[in-house]
Amino acid sequence: xxxxxxVTPGEIQSAMFAQLVMMFTSATLxxxxxxxxxxxxxxEVDLEAAQASIDxxxxxxxxxxxxxxxxxxRMLQDALTQLKLNFVETREAAGAAPAAKPAEPPPAPAAAAxxxxxxxxxxxxxxxxxxxxxRFHKKx
Numbered sequence: 001x002x003x004x005x006x007v008t009p010g011e012i013q014s015a016m017f018a019q020l021v022m023m024f025t026s027a028t029l030x031x032x033x034x035x036x037x038x039x040x041x042x043x044e045v046d047l048e049a050a051q052a053s054i055d056x057x058x059x060x061x062x063x064x065x066x067x068x069x070x071x072x073x074r075m076l077q078d079a080l081t082q083l084k085l086n087f088v089e090t091r092e093a094a095g096a097a098p099a100a101k102p103a104e105p106p107p108a109p110a111a112a113a114x115x116x117x118x119x120x121x122x123x124x125x126x127x128x129x130x131x132x133x134x135r136f137h138k139k140x
Contacts, residue, residue, distance in 0.1 A: 017072055021057065025079045028053040032083075032090045047091055054083050 029035045031050035033043040061076055068076070 014072060018075060021076055021079050024053050024057050028083045032086050034086060045090060045094060050087055054087060
């Protein structure tokens with residue numbers, strides 16, 4: 001005989017789904033500098049990490065489409081909308097131009113165009129230095 005207070009597996013999964021969405025939402029807001037990083041106790045902006053978290057939620061939305069309850073769908077869509085708006089706001093505040101909008105370079109002053117390392121007004125920059133240390137380390 002089942003008790004009235006028992007939690008069904010569907011309710012547990014729904015709660016776990018909500019927790020997953022909230023986890024990515026919190027991480028994204030932290031990467032956008034909207035929440036304080038608990039390790040450093042400072043608000044830090046990392047647009048690449050924020051974009052990765054938003055992309056994960058977008059993937060989750062695509063892969064679960066048609067399999068969520070209306071409440072779960074609404075929660076995920078609301079989170080994505082909020083995060084994308086915050087991302088654009090943070091990116092614009094940081095002065096980063098949108099990737100889709102090409103920026104025309106300002107005209108070079110005559111003295112800079114005739115300087116060393118230029119040909120026809122083109123400024124040559126050295127290639128970026130490669131990292132000598134590996135990005136990832138295995139530790140056991």
